[in-house]
Amino acid sequence: MWHTLIIREIKDTLLNTSAMVLVFLCVLIIPLGLYVNCQEFEGRWEDFLREHQDYRSRYADRIAHNVGARGFRPPSPLSIFCSGVDFILPDQVVTSRSGLFRSTKEPVTDSPHTLLLGRVDYTYSMTFVVSLAALTFTFGCISTEKERGTLSLLNAYPLPRAVLLSCKVIGRYAALLVPLVVAIVVGLVVVDQSSFVSLGDPAVGLAILVIFIVTLLFVFCMVCLGVCVSACTHQSINSMVIAFMVWTVMILGIPRLSPMMAKALYPIDSSTTLRMKKKLAVEDHEKAYVKARETLMEACFSECGAPEEDMRRSPPGTEEGKKAVLLYDQRVVPILETHQKRMAAQISQLEQDYSNNKNVQNRIALALARLSPATSFTCILATVCGTGIDAPDNFNRNAQRFQDQVTHEIYDQVILRQYKGLTRFLYAEGFNSDNMKLPDMTYAYPTLTESLQKSWLDILLLALYTLLYFGIALVRFNQYDVR
Amino acid sequence: MLITLIRKEITETVLDLRFVVASLLFMVLIPLSMYVSRVDYEQRLAGYQQESRIWRERHGTPEWGGKDVEGHGFRPPSVLSIFALGLDPYLPDRVVTKFSGVFQTMKESNTDGTLGALLGQMDFHFCMIYVVSLMALIFTFNTVSGERERGTLRLLIAQAVPRGQLLLSKWVSKTMVLLVSYLCAVCMALLVLEASPQVTLVDSQVAASIGMMLAISLLLILCMTSLGVCLSTFARGSLQSITLLFSAWVILVLGIPKITPMMAEIIHPCETRRVISSRKAMLTKDLMTEFHNRRERLTDSLLSKEDNEDRASIEMVLRSGNVPTRYAPQVDALWREYRNRTPLELEKIEEQYRNQLQAKHTLAMILSRMSPLCCYSYSITSLAGTGVDEPKNFMNNAKRYQHQISQLLYDNIIIGSNGYGWEKGFDARQVPTFPDMAYARANAQQVMGTRVFDVLLLVVYTLLFYSLAFIRFVKYDVR
Numbered sequence: 001m002w003h004t005l006i007i008r009e010i011k012d013t014l015l016n017t018s019a020m021v022l023v024f025l026c027v028l029i030i031p032l033g034l035y036v037n038c039q040e041f042e043g044r045w046e047d048f049l050r051e052h053q054d055y056r057s058r059y060a061d062r063i064a065h066n067v068g069a070r071g072f073r074p075p076s077p078l079s080i081f082c083s084g085v086d087f088i089l090p091d092q093v094v095t096s097r098s099g100l101f102r103s104t105k106e107p108v109t110d111s112p113h114t115l116l117l118g119r120v121d122y123t124y125s126m127t128f129v130v131s132l133a134a135l136t137f138t139f140g141c142i143s144t145e146k147e148r149g150t151l152s153l154l155n156a157y158p159l160p161r162a163v164l165l166s167c168k169v170i171g172r173y174a175a176l177l178v179p180l181v182v183a184i185v186v187g188l189v190v191v192d193q194s195s196f197v198s199l200g201d202p203a204v205g206l207a208i209l210v211i212f213i214v215t216l217l218f219v220f221c222m223v224c225l226g227v228c229v230s231a232c233t234h235q236s237i238n239s240m241v242i243a244f245m246v247w248t249v250m251i252l253g254i255p256r257l258s259p260m261m262a263k264a265l266y267p268i269d270s271s272t273t274l275r276m277k278k279k280l281a282v283e284d285h286e287k288a289y290v291k292a293r294e295t296l297m298e299a300c301f302s303e304c305g306a307p308e309e310d311m312r313r314s315p316p317g318t319e320e321g322k323k324a325v326l327l328y329d330q331r332v333v334p335i336l337e338t339h340q341k342r343m344a345a346q347i348s349q350l351e352q353d354y355s356n357n358k359n360v361q362n363r364i365a366l367a368l369a370r371l372s373p374a375t376s377f378t379c380i381l382a383t384v385c386g387t388g389i390d391a392p393d394n395f396n397r398n399a400q401r402f403q404d405q406v407t408h409e410i411y412d413q414v415i416l417r418q419y420k421g422l423t424r425f426l427y428a429e430g431f432n433s434d435n436m437k438l439p440d441m442t443y444a445y446p447t448l449t450e451s452l453q454k455s456w457l458d459i460l461l462l463a464l465y466t467l468l469y470f471g472i473a474l475v476r477f478n479q480y481d482v483r
Numbered sequence: 484m485l486i487t488l489i490r491k492e493i494t495e496t497v498l499d500l501r502f503v504v505a506s507l508l509f510m511v512l513i514p515l516s517m518y519v520s521r522v523d524y525e526q527r528l529a530g531y532q533q534e535s536r537i538w539r540e541r542h543g544t545p546e547w548g549g550k551d552v553e554g555h556g557f558r559p560p561s562v563l564s565i566f567a568l569g570l571d572p573y574l575p576d577r578v579v580t581k582f583s584g585v586f587q588t589m590k591e592s593n594t595d596g597t598l599g600a601l602l603g604q605m606d607f608h609f610c611m612i613y614v615v616s617l618m619a620l621i622f623t624f625n626t627v628s629g630e631r632e633r634g635t636l637r638l639l640i641a642q643a644v645p646r647g648q649l650l651l652s653k654w655v656s657k658t659m660v661l662l663v664s665y666l667c668a669v670c671m672a673l674l675v676l677e678a679s680p681q682v683t684l685v686d687s688q689v690a691a692s693i694g695m696m697l698a699i700s701l702l703l704i705l706c707m708t709s710l711g712v713c714l715s716t717f718a719r720g721s722l723q724s725i726t727l728l729f730s731a732w733v734i735l736v737l738g739i740p741k742i743t744p745m746m747a748e749i750i751h752p753c754e755t756r757r758v759i760s761s762r763k764a765m766l767t768k769d770l771m772t773e774f775h776n777r778r779e780r781l782t783d784s785l786l787s788k789e790d791n792e793d794r795a796s797i798e799m800v801l802r803s804g805n806v807p808t809r810y811a812p813q814v815d816a817l818w819r820e821y822r823n824r825t826p827l828e829l830e831k832i833e834e835q836y837r838n839q840l841q842a843k844h845t846l847a848m849i850l851s852r853m854s855p856l857c858c859y860s861y862s863i864t865s866l867a868g869t870g871v872d873e874p875k876n877f878m879n880n881a882k883r884y885q886h887q888i889s890q891l892l893y894d895n896i897i898i899g900s901n902g903y904g905w906e907k908g909f910d911a912r913q914v915p916t917f918p919d920m921a922y923a924r925a926n927a928q929q930v931m932g933t934r935v936f937d938v939l940l941l942v943v944y945t946l947l948f949y950s951l952a953f954i955r956f957v958k959y960d961v962r
Contacts, residue, residue: 017723021730029738036745043748047755054761085600088572091757105590106757109874110840113744113847115573116864116871117857118603120741128737136729140722237625238500240725244621245504252613253512256605259598260519263526270530271595272576276537283541358595365598375602382601389597 001159002167009171013137014178026183029129033120034187037080038194040119044075045196059438067410068094068102071402071441073395076386077197078207082123082378084387093399093441097411098282099340100347101403103395122187123381126215127374130180131222131251138172138226139243140236142477147235151480165227165477169470173223180219184212207384207448214384217462218377224469225250225373231476254372262365268357277350285343292335300328362389373465376458383455386445390454394446402441409439485648492656496622502660505618509668512614516605517672520565521679523604527560527571528681534576535919543916545892554580554888556920558877561868562682563692567608567860569869572596578881578920582893583767584826586885588877607672608863611700612856615665616707617732622661623711624728626653627956628718640959650712650956654949658708665704669697691927692866699866702941703859709948710735710855716955735854743850743857751843759836763829770828774821778814785810815897844871855944858937865934868924872933876924884920891918 052072059067071093079086090103109115118124142165145151154164188208192199199205226243233239269277301311301324310321369375382388413436446454496502535557545552556578564571575588603609627650630636639649673693677684684690714731718724786797797809848871851857864870895909931938 017726021726025730025733029733029742032742036742036749039749040745043752043755047758051757051761054765058765085597088597088600106755106760109570109573109575109877110753110756111744111748111843111847112570112871112874113844113851114748115570116860117740117744117851119745120737124737124741129733132729132733136725237629237721241501241504241621244617245508248508248512248614248617252609253605255602256609257512257515257519259596259602260516260523260604263596263599264519264522267522267526268595270526272530272534272591275591276534280537280541362598369598369602378602387601389601392597 002163005164005167006171006174009141009168010175013172013175025129025133026179027186029120030122030125030180030183031187031190033125034080034122035190037083037119037121038191038197041075041077041080042194042196048072048074056438056440067438068096069402069406069410069438070094071399071443073398073441073443076445077204078385079387080191080197081121081208081211082381082385082387083119083121084123084378084382084385085389085391086387089387089391089395093395093402095403095406099344099403099407100278100282101399103399122211123378126218127251127378130176130219131374132247134176134219134222135226135229135243135247137176138223139230139239141168141172141227142230142473143233143239144230144236146480155480161478161480162474165231165470165474169223169227169473172227173220176219176223177216180215184215203448207451210384210448210452211381214377214380214459214462217459217466218373221373221462221466221469224466224473228469228473228476231473231480250372251374255369255375255378258369258371258375259365261368262361266357266361266364268361269354271354274350274354278347281346281350282343285339285346289336289339292339293332296331296335297324297328300324300331303327370458370461373462376461376465380455380458380462383446383451384448386451388451388454390446394444398441398443402439405439405441410436484644485652488644488649488652489656489659492653493660496657496660501618501622502664505622505661506664506667508614508618509664510671512605513607513610513665513668514671514675516610517565517607517675520568520604520606521676521682523568524560524562524565525679525681527564531557531559531576539916539919545917552582552892554884554892554917556580556881556884556922558880558920558922561924562689563696563867564869565676565682566606566693566696567864567867567869568604568606569608569864569867570871570873571869572600574869574873574877575881578877578884580885580888580893582896584822584885584889584893585763585767585829586881588881607696608860608867611703611863612736612860615700615704616736616856619661619704619707620711620714620728620732623654623657623708624715624724625718625721626657626712627715627952628724629715629721631959632720636959646957646959647953650953654708654712654952657712658705661704661708662701669700688926692930695927695931696863696866699859699862699938699941702938702945703855706855706941706945706948709945709952713948713952713955716952716959736856739854740851740857740860743853744847747843747847747850751839751846753839753843754836759832763832766828766832767825770821770825774817778817781813781817782810785813818897852937852940855941858940858944862930862934862937862941865925865930866927872925880920880922887918 055070055072059070073089073091073093075086088105090105092104094102094104096102142151145154155161157164188199191197197204199208225246229243229246230239233242297311301308301321304320304324304327306316306318306320306324310316310318310324313321316322316325366375366379379388383390386394452459535555538555538557542555558574558576558578560571573590575590577589579587579589581587625632627636630639640646673684676682682689684693710731711728714727715724718727786794789797848861861870865872868876895906897904897906925933
């Protein structure tokens, strides 16, 4: 009986004009979206390679001791599926001797039309087009039967109502999956044509499989929502109006308003302010250090009885001057260390405060946004694609690693000793400038396991929402009075 | 008769569930989005004020008149970006002027709004494009097909009323009811905006722009309701209308606007700004290296003509990196040559890039205008100062600022006998502080001058959809 009912639902749905339109829209939008994103990714990848090569060909073998080494972030191949926060992530990291790296982003206004009107990627197609299609497919599945009076006949059969409802859900879902799977397969074939993305790569292949499974779950959730709306109403036109309203609130309203509401509810300093505060702190510490250094130098020169002109000579002209410089070299080390420690502590405190506040704000925003299953779906896909809300933190971790690498391989090889108006470089033992090479930044995206660990709550929520909508639909369907 | 028909339609529409749903959505989403956009603007404004103040306090007065002195000009957020955020999050925040004449635009990598970037943001423009347009279609999708399905259309047409009047009454009444709930929501949103201490709606420029935005928004509503009526005349029943509504909305709102610019990028691929900036930076460095090489060759050739007695002392000056006083005129001439050449060479690169971009932009514009929603977006964002022309406007402002600082400072820097120095007669104390960048945006009249085509297209689309509906309605066979 199950089988017959499901087949009936599938036939009913697929023979409808809306199914044809949906097939057309899915087959058009999903592969087209993947194709244009693939092209766009290739462009970004080529830009990354060109910029990286230009930089290395110019500077790799000509390193200055105080060089600000540049590390470039390669785009994630999975960003084809979900561009996420990729467009706000910094492109480069510039290291410094102070240990504070700087991340930069070139203003991207070459494509104002794309920026203004938005772009279609896989996530967008699913969240907007397929979710709307799922509701269009299902909003009338019970209410229309109520309207026509056929539901009374159907309920008169000796079948549990839960079975009837399940058949409706499964039938509609299966009918929706046909064009969806066709569109996804066509899209993947398009992606596979790209020389920059290899679907055979286990990491990419597994990630795509996860994306596919999560998509199936999300679509099922939206089908259940449509059936739920249908079970709660008595007329198909009312079902449609309510389904569209629910869609507007869930897909357009909640996800977009929540981060802005969180900003209004829990305002924090912007990252620009943090950067400014850090910059001011560094400047203040630098000034204090220069003052302390110069005072020390004067004290050393006066202690050794060296003439003041020697302070600006390298090497000093007198024996007393040389003695004073030696004394200065010994005494300046603890001052420098104290200054560096204080500066690092203050910077770290500023970063920690900002990070704590940001976490609170993000938690509020996420708690509000997760009222919609679309948020959970987007968060999962973005995390798997390496373009989720953790991507900036991941960038910072990579940048810090690169900074440490440059510090170890370049900055630590040459000690900078500053005097009054003079700078001297002290080279490490066995130092050879010809052997010094500029290191490359090896940018690591989170692995699939790490991404899934971060996304477990969202996956659970998607499953819970599906159960909730199905549960409500079942309760309403059971409450339906045939008389 | 027309009034009676309109009244009947209005009563029917107001008693429908759709009116309640649309009113509810408008009353919640439009004022709420205005509120959050307002708070966001206030925060951006505070950030801009803080940043420019701190920079002015710390670096506003040049400490030394050397070539490395940089002027920073900050871009204030547009007050009308509350209505349409548009390109604002992508535009550079500041311009840094350079001695070489090549200013640098900077956008601090702002990662505080990651969730907002991932899920998108909602403003008045977004509400219009997604919510209001969808509601306009839902209001009207079964205007004719519903009556046809119920069989009441035959009775209606059998009355001694011209079909044009029947259709007009349906369209006018649906639009009027939708407009009432929409205007109530807009009034609430404006009250929310007026409550902000940072926004003054009485400012003539702001009021004129808001007025125009609302007028264009009303035009969009007319366009979408006429599209809904048009779809309704093409369908035989409500379900078919829903399918048509869904397809039309997806194509016009989600399809064309998002795919066409990406298609234009594929058809007309251009190098990115990153590559151009890197090429410009390399060219500047190459030219400086060339200058130093030529200077060296020049001093060598001059040195070879010197007596042995003078040569030793001149060589000592050269070794210390300075230019001997007697060579200063020749070196200065060479320097002036490079100072003039650098901006010209860089302008060539920029010009080529601009031409490439222009072709791509024109194609994207043409393709995207197939959707009336794009025409609306272009007009509204341009009025808000966050439209597709804003990057160009930013560059013009940046150029002006660079020129201003060059006139004040950089043009007076020369390469002298002791490195960089001031032109004769220039007193560095005359430049006590860097001037602020006076960021200019086009006013409402200027914007309408450039966007009149989009507004006209909206009118044309409205007329086209209505005419199609009229033809289909007139052709309807009662038998």
